[in-house]
Amino acid sequence: MANQGFDLPFYEKIWFKRTFQRVMDTFILVLLLLLLSYRIFSSNNFTFPWFLAFLCESWFTFTWIVILNAKWSPAVTITHPDRLLQRVPELPRVDLFVTTADPVLEPPIITANTVLSLLALDYPANKLACYVSDDGCSPFTFYALVEASKFAKLWIPFCKKYNVQVRAPFRYFSNVATTKSDDSPDFKQEWSQMKDMYDNLRQNIEDVTRKQIPLELDGEFAVFSNTEQINHPSIIKVILENKDVLSDGLPYLIYISREKKPNHSHNYKAGAMNVLTRVSGLMTNAPFMLNVDCDMVVNNPKFVLHAMCILMDSKSGKEVAFVQCFQQFYDGIKDDPFGNQWVAAYEYIIRGMAGLQGPYYGGTNTFHRRNAIYGLYPHEMENGREDEKLGEKILIQQFGSSKEFVKSAAVALDGKAYLPKDISPSNFIEAAIQVARCGYECGTFWGKKIGWLYGSISEDVPTGLNIHRRGWRSECCTPDPIPFTGCAPRGFISTMVQQKRWASGLTVVFFGKHSPVMGMLFGKIQFRAGLSYFWLTNWGSRGPFQVCYAALPAYCIITNTNIFPKGPGLWIPIALLVIYNLHTLLEYLRIGLSIRYWWNNQRMSLVTTTTAWFIGFLSAMLKLSGISDTVFEITEKEQSTSGSDGNNADAGRFTFDESPVFVVGTTILLVHLTAMLIKFWGLQPTHSENGSGLGEFICSTYLVMCYWPYFKGLFGRGKYGIPFSTMCKSVVFALVFVHFCRSNAISG
Numbered sequence: 001m002a003n004q005g006f007d008l009p010f011y012e013k014i015w016f017k018r019t020f021q022r023v024m025d026t027f028i029l030v031l032l033l034l035l036l037s038y039r040i041f042s043s044n045n046f047t048f049p050w051f052l053a054f055l056c057e058s059w060f061t062f063t064w065i066v067i068l069n070a071k072w073s074p075a076v077t078i079t080h081p082d083r084l085l086q087r088v089p090e091l092p093r094v095d096l097f098v099t100t101a102d103p104v105l106e107p108p109i110i111t112a113n114t115v116l117s118l119l120a121l122d123y124p125a126n127k128l129a130c131y132v133s134d135d136g137c138s139p140f141t142f143y144a145l146v147e148a149s150k151f152a153k154l155w156i157p158f159c160k161k162y163n164v165q166v167r168a169p170f171r172y173f174s175n176v177a178t179t180k181s182d183d184s185p186d187f188k189q190e191w192s193q194m195k196d197m198y199d200n201l202r203q204n205i206e207d208v209t210r211k212q213i214p215l216e217l218d219g220e221f222a223v224f225s226n227t228e229q230i231n232h233p234s235i236i237k238v239i240l241e242n243k244d245v246l247s248d249g250l251p252y253l254i255y256i257s258r259e260k261k262p263n264h265s266h267n268y269k270a271g272a273m274n275v276l277t278r279v280s281g282l283m284t285n286a287p288f289m290l291n292v293d294c295d296m297v298v299n300n301p302k303f304v305l306h307a308m309c310i311l312m313d314s315k316s317g318k319e320v321a322f323v324q325c326f327q328q329f330y331d332g333i334k335d336d337p338f339g340n341q342w343v344a345a346y347e348y349i350i351r352g353m354a355g356l357q358g359p360y361y362g363g364t365n366t367f368h369r370r371n372a373i374y375g376l377y378p379h380e381m382e383n384g385r386e387d388e389k390l391g392e393k394i395l396i397q398q399f400g401s402s403k404e405f406v407k408s409a410a411v412a413l414d415g416k417a418y419l420p421k422d423i424s425p426s427n428f429i430e431a432a433i434q435v436a437r438c439g440y441e442c443g444t445f446w447g448k449k450i451g452w453l454y455g456s457i458s459e460d461v462p463t464g465l466n467i468h469r470r471g472w473r474s475e476c477c478t479p480d481p482i483p484f485t486g487c488a489p490r491g492f493i494s495t496m497v498q499q500k501r502w503a504s505g506l507t508v509v510f511f512g513k514h515s516p517v518m519g520m521l522f523g524k525i526q527f528r529a530g531l532s533y534f535w536l537t538n539w540g541s542r543g544p545f546q547v548c549y550a551a552l553p554a555y556c557i558i559t560n561t562n563i564f565p566k567g568p569g570l571w572i573p574i575a576l577l578v579i580y581n582l583h584t585l586l587e588y589l590r591i592g593l594s595i596r597y598w599w600n601n602q603r604m605s606l607v608t609t610t611t612a613w614f615i616g617f618l619s620a621m622l623k624l625s626g627i628s629d630t631v632f633e634i635t636e637k638e639q640s641t642s643g644s645d646g647n648n649a650d651a652g653r654f655t656f657d658e659s660p661v662f663v664v665g666t667t668i669l670l671v672h673l674t675a676m677l678i679k680f681w682g683l684q685p686t687h688s689e690n691g692s693g694l695g696e697f698i699c700s701t702y703l704v705m706c707y708w709p710y711f712k713g714l715f716g717r718g719k720y721g722i723p724f725s726t727m728c729k730s731v732v733f734a735l736v737f738v739h740f741c742r743s744n745a746i747s748g
């Protein structure tokens with residue numbers, strides 16, 4: 001018996017079939033192809049709008065093939081930490097990375113909570129080191145971390161003693177707001193002590209952050225005087241040290257603010273990740289690195305063991321470069337009004353990718369193999385590095401001029417590990433300051449071939465694709481309870497900012513050398529996997545097609561022409577609309593989401609594509625043509641005060657500002673409203689045949705329904721209303737469009 005267990009794998013991957021879904025997906029594809037062939041064969045209708053519709057529908061069909069392929073063969077991974085613990089005598093080290101960039105948009109108390117939840121992981125503490133990168137160079141963030149580290153000394157023992165599941169105090173105390181009568185007196189007492197201490201900590205951090213208590217910049221804080229966010233030397237501070245190498249002590253905690261100079265491009269998060277990689281390489285050089293955004297708190301303190309099951313598995317684990325945990329959110333607004341909780345996408349698309357070469361890298365909640373990030377190929381894991389003989393000189397060329405770092409990189413590339421006694425972060429501060437300089441990467445491979453890649457503001461996607469391109473796989477890790485929960489944007493504006501950034505970054509990837517096509521043609525991305533990654537990289541390019549397709553029915557109504565067939569042919573698009581909606585509705589209901597949830601997501605997917613993704617696409621075009629650069633606009637993170645309070649009356653209401661995103665949306669709405677009015681007042685030009693019909697009318701109505709929040713925005717007040725300047729711009733655009741239609745109608 002004992003022997004039997006010996007060769008059982010640490011994890012299994014199980015593929016499953018969703019037959020009904022496959023049938024429906026295929027049926028929709030058939031309808032799309034029917035529509036396309038109808039367009040080709042009804043040549044009497046060859047007009048420009050007809051052709052444009054054909055073009056858009058071809059694109060939608062391609063997108064549908066991408067989706068169908070991605071969903072076709074989903075898989076789940078099942079991990080067995082018990083087997084791992086039985087057979088691995090020495091668990092590997094893990095370096096934990098947290099990035100934060102702005103003390104206003106990302107309140108230090110949130111970062112402190114994330115860090116506390118990481119420090120309290122159920123994993124030997126002497127194997128963990130937590131590195132926080134602060135691109136805001138904020139003494140407040142540093143203060144919050146120092147205070148949190150004091151609190152950690154009591155909080156972590158408390159969590160471990162009572163086996164607390166959620167170890168971010170603000171989540172814990174909002175879930176467990178009071179003790180129960182059957183709790184032990186010891187627990188009750190310690191619980192209230194902890195609560196008081198946490199309330200104190202929060203109050204302190206908030207007072208300092210809001211400048212109600214001035215923060216003296218002396219002592220430890222002196223380095224922050226005379227610094228500006230974009231102009232300061234590297235600051236590296238070891239906040240917690242585990243000098244006695246105790247497995248039940250505290251992990252290392254290290255604060256890093258990399259050097260910034262005004263004229264030096266710092267490459268946003270990707271740049272921060274590379275500094276974290278180098279500094280941690282010097283100090284602890286763990287073979288695995290976990291990266292999280294500052295608002296992702298641990299929800300399952302045992303998840304490191306689960307992820308290690310995959311990465312340490314002696315067979316299939318060796319080809320896995322990274323393990324991705326799903327992003328799920330706490331205190332999500334009911335029924336996902338802004339479509340930013342991604343529940344259905346994870347369930348269907350990402351699980352589907354997991355059945356192929358693996359999920360894409362989502363930027364957060366990910367375990368990386370350090371040597372894969374350093375550019376190793378999977379076959380080199382067994383056979384050793386190919387350029388090993390070339391030695392130090394080559395490494396310096398690739399990794400930069402720090403001798404210490406190059407040494408550590410060689411250790412990592414050869415799959416060796418530092419011995420615990422060799423670890424003493426404080427001895428490496430000087431070397432760390434050097435590798436955190438902004439000139440350090442000049443002429444090296446950082447950001448180009450190794451580390452996090454530069455050039456796109458969705459740095460995660462090219463970085464992941466570059467790893468897949470070298471033949472690595474990736475896996476999802478979904479133990480129960482899920483490893484992390486994060487904070488989804490709580491407003492419409494911040495959702496649009498995020499979507500715009502993604503679309504623009506993804507479009508840059510799509511047209512660049514890290515696109516899935518290039519990986520398929522010149523690298524080792526498998527065909528179906530590559531096709532599935534289009535689902536993501538094409539987000540931006542869906543924008544212009546959708547906008548075009550949204551403009552067409554309005555054009556047709558205004559000019560009294562048509563793009564949809566009449567008579568029996570009309571049944572094809574109608575069947576498509578009905579079946580597509582029913583099918584997606586069933587998909588939502590099956591995973592326990594409501595009808596309202598489905599409709600909100602459906603509506604937002606149309607609104608987002610035609611506005612945020614469209615603008616993101618345009619900004620990517622400007623960047624690609626060298627006219628202007630794109631910037632990483634940080635998503636605002638709010639700490640909803642307590643559990644259900646987050647769902648107050650205002651949560652989920654649409655707000656607007658002067659962003660061009662809302663100009664596009666308002667214009668589309670105004671154009672359709674005008675078209676409808678023209679139809680009702682009988683102002684359409686009269687033709688004997690081929691006028692606009694039911695198809696165009698349904699389309700227009702559907703669009704207005706999707707844009708209903710905008711319609712309310714036309715009459716809303718304050719932030720709930722569309723700003724006057726946006727309204728003016730939209731009216732001008734709409735008038736130009738209508739004028740264009742009318743003049744076309746007359747000349748035609």
Ligand SMILES: O=c1ccn([C@@H]2O[C@H](COP(=O)(O)OP(=O)(O)O[C@H]3O[C@H](CO)[C@@H](O)[C@H](O)[C@H]3O)[C@@H](O)[C@H]2O)c(=O)[nH]1
Pocket residue numbers: 099100101102106133135267268269272292293294295362363364457458459460498501502505632633634635636
């Ligand atoms: O110059 C910068 C800008 C951002 N960040 C950090 O990057 C993370 C992500 O930024 P956020 O504004 O939260 O973006 P989201 O849209 O919420 O993030 C998603 O999308 C990003 C790519 O667009 C990925 O990097 C993230 O991991 C992914 O969660 C945060 O921790 C920031 O502090 C930096 O460290 N430096």
Ligand SMILES: [Mn+2]
Pocket residue numbers: 293295487635
């Ligand atoms: Mn975020």
